[in-house]
Amino acid sequence: MRDNTLKYLLVLPAIVVVFATAIWPLIESLRLSFTVGRLSRPGSLEQYLGFENYIWAFLYEPAFWNSVWVTTIYTVLTVGLTTVLALGLALLLAPGGRFRSGVQTLLILPFAMSPALIGVSFRFMFNPEFGLFDAVFGVLIPPLADVSWLVDPVLAFAVCVMADVWGWIPFLTLVLIGGLASVPQDTIEAAQVDGASGWRVFRDVTLPQLAPVLAVVIILKSIFSLKTFDQIFMLTNGGPGTATQTLSHYIYFNGMKYGQIGYAASVAWLMVIPMIFLTYAYAKFVFRKE
Amino acid sequence: MIGRRRKQVMNAVQLALILIAILIMLVPIAWIFMAAFKNHIDVFQLKLFFTPTLENFGTVFEPPFFLGHKLMNSTIVAFVTVVFAIPIATMAAYSFSRFRLTGETTMLVVILATQFVPAVVIILPFFVMFRDIGLLDTRIGLILVNLAIVMPFAIWMIKGFIDGIPLDTEEAAMVDGSSRLQVIRNIVLPMAAPGLLTAGIFCFIIAWNEFLFALILTNKDAVTLPIGLALFKAEEGDLWNLLSAAGIIIMLPMFVLALIIRKYFVQGMTMGAVR
Numbered sequence: 001m002r003d004n005t006l007k008y009l010l011v012l013p014a015i016v017v018v019f020a021t022a023i024w025p026l027i028e029s030l031r032l033s034f035t036v037g038r039l040s041r042p043g044s045l046e047q048y049l050g051f052e053n054y055i056w057a058f059l060y061e062p063a064f065w066n067s068v069w070v071t072t073i074y075t076v077l078t079v080g081l082t083t084v085l086a087l088g089l090a091l092l093l094a095p096g097g098r099f100r101s102g103v104q105t106l107l108i109l110p111f112a113m114s115p116a117l118i119g120v121s122f123r124f125m126f127n128p129e130f131g132l133f134d135a136v137f138g139v140l141i142p143p144l145a146d147v148s149w150l151v152d153p154v155l156a157f158a159v160c161v162m163a164d165v166w167g168w169i170p171f172l173t174l175v176l177i178g179g180l181a182s183v184p185q186d187t188i189e190a191a192q193v194d195g196a197s198g199w200r201v202f203r204d205v206t207l208p209q210l211a212p213v214l215a216v217v218i219i220l221k222s223i224f225s226l227k228t229f230d231q232i233f234m235l236t237n238g239g240p241g242t243a244t245q246t247l248s249h250y251i252y253f254n255g256m257k258y259g260q261i262g263y264a265a266s267v268a269w270l271m272v273i274p275m276i277f278l279t280y281a282y283a284k285f286v287f288r289k290e
Numbered sequence: 291m292i293g294r295r296r297k298q299v300m301n302a303v304q305l306a307l308i309l310i311a312i313l314i315m316l317v318p319i320a321w322i323f324m325a326a327f328k329n330h331i332d333v334f335q336l337k338l339f340f341t342p343t344l345e346n347f348g349t350v351f352e353p354p355f356f357l358g359h360k361l362m363n364s365t366i367v368a369f370v371t372v373v374f375a376i377p378i379a380t381m382a383a384y385s386f387s388r389f390r391l392t393g394e395t396t397m398l399v400v401i402l403a404t405q406f407v408p409a410v411v412i413i414l415p416f417f418v419m420f421r422d423i424g425l426l427d428t429r430i431g432l433i434l435v436n437l438a439i440v441m442p443f444a445i446w447m448i449k450g451f452i453d454g455i456p457l458d459t460e461e462a463a464m465v466d467g468s469s470r471l472q473v474i475r476n477i478v479l480p481m482a483a484p485g486l487l488t489a490g491i492f493c494f495i496i497a498w499n500e501f502l503f504a505l506i507l508t509n510k511d512a513v514t515l516p517i518g519l520a521l522f523k524a525e526e527g528d529l530w531n532l533l534s535a536a537g538i539i540i541m542l543p544m545f546v547l548a549l550i551i552r553k554y555f556v557q558g559m560t561m562g563a564v565r
Contacts, residue, residue, distance in 0.1 A: 003470055007388075007389040007391055011386070013381060014379060014381065014441065015397065017378055017437055018438075018441055018442070021404075021412070021438030022441075024415070025411065025412040025413075025415040026407060029412075032415065032418075039418075092311070103311075103312060105552060106312065106315065107315070108545075108549060109315075109319065109545055109548070110318075110319070111548070112495060112544040112547070112548035113541050113544070114498070114516050114540055114541065114544070115501065116519060117322075117516065117540055121321065121322055122318065123528075124321065124322070124530055124533070125317075125318060130334045132317070166315075166318065169315075171559060174556050175560060223406050226408070227409065227410075229410065229502050234519070248408055248409075251408075251410045251411075251414075256506055261414055261417075265411075265415075269411070272408070275406050275407065275408065279399075279406045283399045283402055283403070287399075
């Protein structure tokens, strides 16, 4: 067989799978978003009503805006905290040596843990009666004793952010260690010889050269933060009330619990839009090297 | 002298910070490990020392929990997903790596982009379709949608491995009269085998931990382990000792697999943006 034919035949099955499992559902979701789309009413999936679902979300659904707000704050906080803490840890671990390399190996563990399980684990630790957190902080900081973490809206949100940051720091750290390794050592040494302080070396030499990797990390983490569902579902299930209801959770609830699949699809598509920009930015970094 | 003194202090501070980081990282995991070996009375007390019991690991497999059934579902779903994904991804990855295709960049970007589509967007139409054709609560249905999340990773990761295989052996074999397919079978596949195994393990972990699809598509017959966690609730609240035992059964195999492929984890997750 000629290579010219073969090369397309080899790609074909993958393209078919990607089309069937990702592109088709995207398009079909878009179609559903313009329908009445009630799961309980056959035929309503073909009953079109234009942009009404979108208008409904924008004008008449405080819960939608709540989830946009929750997701935004959640993303900003988790991306910011995870990046800064991971960068710190990466700087601590980058010098290598047996001890530090051993710690790097351990970093894989939280990342292999299913996010749903991370949610369970944090719910366990923050249990007001017999949770670990209560026992430790209740003793160290008495006002925190017997605080019902997951009952208070702000604290529950804080716990969700903590769980997310805990789960992602290890992975981001590993990426940044890789990034630090590619910063040429001689530029750092040159700056040190010139008498620059550790902080100046970091700010003026290391950080600018780390910028591309940092950008990749921030984009990637933003995407995963925006999508967050699993651990929220297991940790607070969006509650108390809707205090921790992210967009994914809001879509799940409307589509699956209330059976309003048309409306859920419209919100889902509103969520796809920021993803397109982030993906575009990410793709630029991936292809930069080729 | 002052300089050296300062350096020692800095070193000690660094070590202390690293130790704190390890502690924070391991405590939630250790907490689950401990609770899994406690009886249901000890769980409600913060004992660090207790008489460990293996009872919980037996109870979770008994009625009404039947964790064994979920374990089997998870294993079959993750395994079959990988068995389909890896060969398909390998063919595509080889082609992307070795040839110039019309629209190649577009295809690669689209494949990359599908990874970023929120799972909840993908699952809505699949739920409707599976309901209509009777694939709800089946392992086949779950495998099909799992391919959506696994394929982009597999293609990008394997492409990275094949990119790293030098061209000359392939070219030499072609000069000797081997066909392209023979070259792929006799030269590329053996050389890429460790990479394919790595990608397979990576995809297995992702499929094993998958939550949202299984939550929406299954309710009894095809329930997987992460969804099974929701079972351990009684009227008086969560059954933490059983929940923890189930948690260990979910995470321990993944820890082992992740350690095996740890060198490639970063590359896999970032799809080659960071090597």
